[in-house]
Amino acid sequence: MQAFLDIFDIYLLEAVINGILLGGLLALLALGLNLIFGVIDVTWICYAELVMIGMYGMYYLIQVYHLPYWAAAPLVILLVALLGAALHYLVIAPLLTAPPINQLLATGGVLFVLQSFATVAFGIDFRNVGIRLPVLAFGEMHFSYARLLSFAASLVGMIGVYLFMTRTFTGTAIRAISQDRQIMPLMGVDARRLYIITSALGGALAGLAACLLVLQYDVHPFVGLSFGPITFLICVLGGLGNFIGGFIAAFVFAEIISLGGLFSDLEWGYVLAFAFFIIMMFIRPAGLLARRR
Amino acid sequence: MTPRYAMAIAGAAAMIALPFVHRDAYHLHILVLILIWSFAYTSWSIMGRFGLVSLGHGGFMGVGAYVTALLWNHLEVSPWIGIPASMAAAGVLALVVGYPCFRFRITGHYFVLVTLALSGIVLQVITATRDYTGGSLGYTPNRATGSRWLALQFDDKTTWYFIALSVWLVGLLVWRRIDRSMGRYAMEAISEDEDAAAAAGVNVTAEKLKITLISALMTAFAGALYCQYQMFISPDTVSGISVSLQMVFAAIVGGLYVSLGPTVGAVITILSAEGLRIGFGANAVGWDNLVYGVLLVLFIIFLPKGILGSVVEKVKARRMPSLKS
Numbered sequence A: 001m002q003a004f005l006d007i008f009d010i011y012l013l014e015a016v017i018n019g020i021l022l023g024g025l026l027a028l029l030a031l032g033l034n035l036i037f038g039v040i041d042v043t044w045i046c047y048a049e050l051v052m053i054g055m056y057g058m059y060y061l062i063q064v065y066h067l068p069y070w071a072a073a074p075l076v077i078l079l080v081a082l083l084g085a086a087l088h089y090l091v092i093a094p095l096l097t098a099p100p101i102n103q104l105l106a107t108g109g110v111l112f113v114l115q116s117f118a119t120v121a122f123g124i125d126f127r128n129v130g131i132r133l134p135v136l137a138f139g140e141m142h143f144s145y146a147r148l149l150s151f152a153a154s155l156v157g158m159i160g161v162y163l164f165m166t167r168t169f170t171g172t173a174i175r176a177i178s179q180d181r182q183i184m185p186l187m188g189v190d191a192r193r194l195y196i197i198t199s200a201l202g203g204a205l206a207g208l209a210a211c212l213l214v215l216q217y218d219v220h221p222f223v224g225l226s227f228g229p230i231t232f233l234i235c236v237l238g239g240l241g242n243f244i245g246g247f248i249a250a251f252v253f254a255e256i257i258s259l260g261g262l263f264s265d266l267e268w269g270y271v272l273a274f275a276f277f278i279i280m281m282f283i284r285p286a287g288l289l290a291r292r293r
Numbered sequence B: 001m002t003p004r005y006a007m008a009i010a011g012a013a014a015m016i017a018l019p020f021v022h023r024d025a026y027h028l029h030i031l032v033l034i035l036i037w038s039f040a041y042t043s044w045s046i047m048g049r050f051g052l053v054s055l056g057h058g059g060f061m062g063v064g065a066y067v068t069a070l071l072w073n074h075l076e077v078s079p080w081i082g083i084p085a086s087m088a089a090a091g092v093l094a095l096v097v098g099y100p101c102f103r104f105r106i107t108g109h110y111f112v113l114v115t116l117a118l119s120g121i122v123l124q125v126i127t128a129t130r131d132y133t134g135g136s137l138g139y140t141p142n143r144a145t146g147s148r149w150l151a152l153q154f155d156d157k158t159t160w161y162f163i164a165l166s167v168w169l170v171g172l173l174v175w176r177r178i179d180r181s182m183g184r185y186a187m188e189a190i191s192e193d194e195d196a197a198a199a200a201g202v203n204v205t206a207e208k209l210k211i212t213l214i215s216a217l218m219t220a221f222a223g224a225l226y227c228q229y230q231m232f233i234s235p236d237t238v239s240g241i242s243v244s245l246q247m248v249f250a251a252i253v254g255g256l257y258v259s260l261g262p263t264v265g266a267v268i269t270i271l272s273a274e275g276l277r278i279g280f281g282a283n284a285v286g287w288d289n290l291v292y293g294v295l296l297v298l299f300i301i302f303l304p305k306g307i308l309g310s311v312v313e314k315v316k317a318r319r320m321p322s323l324k325s
Helices: A012-040 A047-064 A069-095 A100-122 A145-167 A169-179 A191-216 A224-238 A243-263 A266-283 B003-021 B025-048 B057-075 B079-103 B108-128 B157-179 B182-192 B194-199 B204-230 B241-254 B261-284 B287-302 B307-319
Strands: A135-138 A141-144
Touching: A012 A047, A012 A141, A012 A145, A012 A169, A012 A191, A012 A224, A012 A243, A047 A069, A047 A100, A047 A191, A047 A224, A069 A100, A069 A191, A069 B287, A100 A224, A100 B108, A100 B241, A100 B287, A135 A145, A141 A145, A145 A169, A145 A191, A169 A191, A224 A243, A224 A266, A224 B108, A224 B241, A243 A266, A266 B079, A266 B108, B003 B157, B025 B057, B025 B157, B025 B204, B025 B241, B025 B261, B057 B079, B057 B108, B057 B204, B057 B241, B079 B108, B079 B204, B108 B241, B157 B182, B157 B204, B182 B194, B182 B204, B194 B204, B241 B261, B241 B287, B241 B307, B261 B287, B261 B307
Parallel strands: none
Antiparallel strands: A135 A141
16 A cells, blocks of 8 residues: 555646556556456456455566566566456356345455465565666656556557457457347357456456556565455446446546645545545436436 | 244343453454454345445544544543444445436446445545554544543443444344335345336436435444554554455345344454464464455355354255255
């Protein structure tokens, strides 16, 4: 948490730009969750914990097995993608016909499992990968390369997903199945296969987020709690399953956190963001981009 | 007097007699914890059984515990006033969050995530106001200098056992009262189909708010009681998402749709947590939750009605074979 709070400095413009940079990362996290929700109609409460496992993966590959960062990152993305597919196969698939609440709660159980697994396997110490990227000084403002890199990589990741969804056959099939779950199997589409692919893709996005987050923050078993709730809020504010809404909401939230943190403690930035969220629930209950009934 | 009544009275008598027969402090401590948490889980299930799955109850519990303790430490307000005040605060919070949710038909995933945000907010506020609340290091109510009754602080486990027992019984009575009320049918209709319920003359928003308010007040009370009993609270033990999830899971493991279900859930979860803690000794950090989490996933997949719920169903089916379809 503390690390997350150290992001911001005193200057307004710097805060605004840092907000944009943070927004990129949040948008990436929200995208994975939105993808899963939009296609499979399931909310992974444990999404942030997948990211946490990915961060541990990075830590072990870099600090213990001494792999360079660029070699560790693809491995971790693959690992978390497999984890996502396994999560779907083991937990979600048996519950596909159960009430949605049960699916949601089952992933809540997985949250417990992953957190305590990390506690048991890795201990509760804070760990970091030991990579300190330089800081870019631009006039009076300072930006860390870690944050610029995450922003750029998030954008690349999001564009990649967009291209995959619009330009490939599988992506088109995934979009089709999210529009009509009943008809697509009748058209000869293997829904189970598509669900597994989507889950793996969601996992891969979590893995990518993990590779980027580990540059900026220490990892510990409960790190997921520091950005998990905010990711859910972003998805709800943007409209669950609405990619563009989630993208915009991520930046709105990041700016509120960033600017709120500028005027007082960063925790108050979070409180402000939460309060804003509740107010938005009154004004636009179905998400930012939803049409009013 | 039906056999059911006789059993209930015999059970109550046995529970009242227990501390006079068995005076082991550790066992009593576990029992008190089970009773307090059972009460909290029961309050959650009052709402949860109608499909209103809230992950915000950690927030209500945190408000209950912290408002009581803060009023006592900073303003020297007795918990006798502090507890109702904290319940009122939780009630207001429930209404502020509940009203837009119910008015604008936020259900299912959305409702869960909004309430999740609520427990997130409470946790953040407690951590952010660390000058008053001690932040994540936790908080201890001051020891009473004057009357113990006025401060609601007792060192005696037996006293606490009776307090917790009576509170738990009240919780069960509230559960039963709702189970027998018109509100239950209204809520069941709402959970089936909101529009149809509204068309049949059910005031959807008002009914949902009512049930949410009752549930939030009881949860805040449980939080305040826990604070008074343990004399130490930290954001992780009384508020936040993990506490909310814990409530949901215990209620589901025990069984949502029977009155003693959450209690059975509390017995199972607390005993297994204690058992694992003792069994694994000092290496237990995390193991208990690991087993716990796996069990919960398995429960939700294979036994969604919970242990007690499934047993009751089996017994009923055997008694009335015609209902088995």
